[in-house]
Amino acid sequence: MTLHDSSPFDRTASELERLLHRDRPVFPEFEHVHRHLDTMRNEPYVQAMLAEADTLLANADMIPQTTYSRHQAFALRGEREPYQAPYFLKRHTLNALVLRFILGRRELKDAIHDYLWDICEETTWVVPAHARVIDLMAAETALALVEILALLGEELDPEVRRRVQREIDDRIFTPFFQGHFDLRWFNGSDNWNGVCSGAIGGAFLYLEHDSRRLAHALTLILESLETYLATAFEEDGGSTEGVGYWQYGLNNVVVFAEMLRSRTGGQIDLLSVPRMRQIATFPAKMLLPNDRFVSFSDCPADVAINPGIIARLAERTGEPSLLNLLSPGSTLDHQAGGPRGLRNLAWWDGRRHEAEPVADTVLPATGIARLTEATTGGEPIVLIVKAGHNDENHNHNDVGSFVLNVAGEDFLTDPGPGRVDRDYFSARKRYANIFANSGGHGVPRVGGQLQGTGRVYAGSIHGVGPDGAHGRKAMAVTFAQAYPVPALEHAQRRFSMDQKTSIIWLEDTFRFADAGCDLEDVFVTWLPVTVDGTTALIQGLHHHLRVSIEDPAGVEFELEPLEEESRANDKADVLQRLCVRIPGAPAIHVRLRLEIVPVGPALRKTAD
Helix, strand or coil, rough: CCCCCCCCCCHHHHHHHHCCCCCCCCCCCHHHHHHHHHHHCHHHHHHHHHHHHHHCCCCCCCCCCCCHHHHHHHHCCCCEEEEEHHHHHHHHHHHHHHHHCCCHHHHHHHHHHHHHHHHHHHHCCCCCCCCCCCCCCHHHHHHHHHHHHHHHHHHHHHHHHHHHHHHHHHHHHHHHHHHHHHHHCCCCCCCCCCCCCCCHHHHHHHHHHCCCHHHHHHHHHHHHHHHHHHHCCCCCCCCCCCHHHHHHHHHHHHHHHHHHHHHHHCCCCCCHHHHHHHHCCHHHEEHHHHHHCCCCCCCCCCCCCCHHHHHHHHHCCHHHHHHHCCCCCEEECCCCCHHHHHHHHHHHHCCCCCCCCCCEEECCCEEEEEEEEECCCCCEEEEEEECCCEEECCCCCCCCCCEEECCCEEEEECCCCCCCCHHHHHCCHHEEEEEHHHHHHCCCECCCCCCCCEEEEEEEEEEECCCCCCCCCEEECCCCHHHHCCCEEEEEEEEECCCCCCCCCEEEEEECCCCCEEEEEEEEEEEEEEEEEEEEEECCCCCEEEEEEEHHHHCCEEEEEHHHHHHHHHCCEEEEEEEEECCCCCCEEEEEEEEEEECCCCHHHHCC
């Protein structure tokens, strides 16, 4: 899709050279926050930053080292953590040092020099898992270092400043000019483009003094970001990568956009395009009660929110639903100080906003729909279902997966991300992991077959809205195409929510061109479950979910705890598969009744 008839992204180098003002600051708010930070120290967000910073400073005299053996851990065993843990700890500690330094601890200057110098001494800024010329972490390192130079200025020794500038030019600027066309993320359609293009564009705005070279770099950055906004998000603004990667991909885009707006005196305003507001509507549509997000794809249910980015994006796009992410219960990313932490202080007023009640919504292009209701006691019920296809960014084979959340607890769920290692991001091995294949999701197995991998394996959402005259809401997913089973002519999953009783009916229907296949209907949960024939009781803290088989007759629930698989994916709890096995037939109909039961004294004792 195109962004706009007169897109601010479509600028020639000569136009950019004319519009860029050297005397305009890249980030004008820095000076204000730097000057007034001491008066802000008692604000809750600053206190949280300081607490995190002081924890890091307790061991700051030992600079974390990214050694050869740690680097080899990925090549030998596919492990990311041995190298990435000290890599990120070093950068977080540097931010903590900078925060305490500008608050008056001048004795930390040498430590800041040492950390900057040590990062410059690293053989590569690219982490072993990526093996590219410029990856996410290299681009972000460049922006982080150049912002520290801008923040501390001449308080840093000239030799250190020159070294940082030289390393950024050698590791980022020169390779970008010489080989941007070979970088996988350049003009790419996932979060990598936003992260890398935004970070590198910001670094150029800070550091590049040659106006022609800067203008040339910015034409490339704008080209790449235009592609990102047009292709990394669906026509309805949704992201198949989930809210976590939605935020990660946009963080540096927002930063770069505001830098460019400042340097051009407001004449280039990337956040003003209508497409940005459309994209900004997405995360609130993925919210569940209790400040959690739906865990489709590789998105965790708990996402730490960057308050400065979210507040500025809400302000600049005029999208108020973003403020729902800054509710009193939301988890904030404190950044442990440094320029990013200061940016949060500049862009966010510290206010928490009471989130609006979660409402019905449909993202037809993304393939996600959400229905809401309330229990008889008034607690929120949210049912959110996914269609889409099985070649999405951060793909899981999960067409038909859904989450049923009652008052903040997921009773039936999507398992979320698996363990991030080499195999998990290997095209050959990823789908051996049940957290990526359909075996760990609440979707059927047809004739023993899991869902296929690839864009052709897909589904669609339809029928979202009132369900006739029954006082119900309904939605459905058709997903026969998700299975490599030629005889499967029709497969539909339909939900119906009774607005008076809060009872939900789930119906799965299948039709085959031949005698049919055996079917295993599967639902997954992290909560304790007891099974008694045709009834399963899923036990939450404040409610239970009683699941009853109404059709077909003669089948019962089976419970399969996935203990080994959960441990292998670093899960604190055990994912459980609740299964119904049905013999093959030309047509199969499964009907389940889902009844939400408040936990009274007797039931609460059972749950304990």
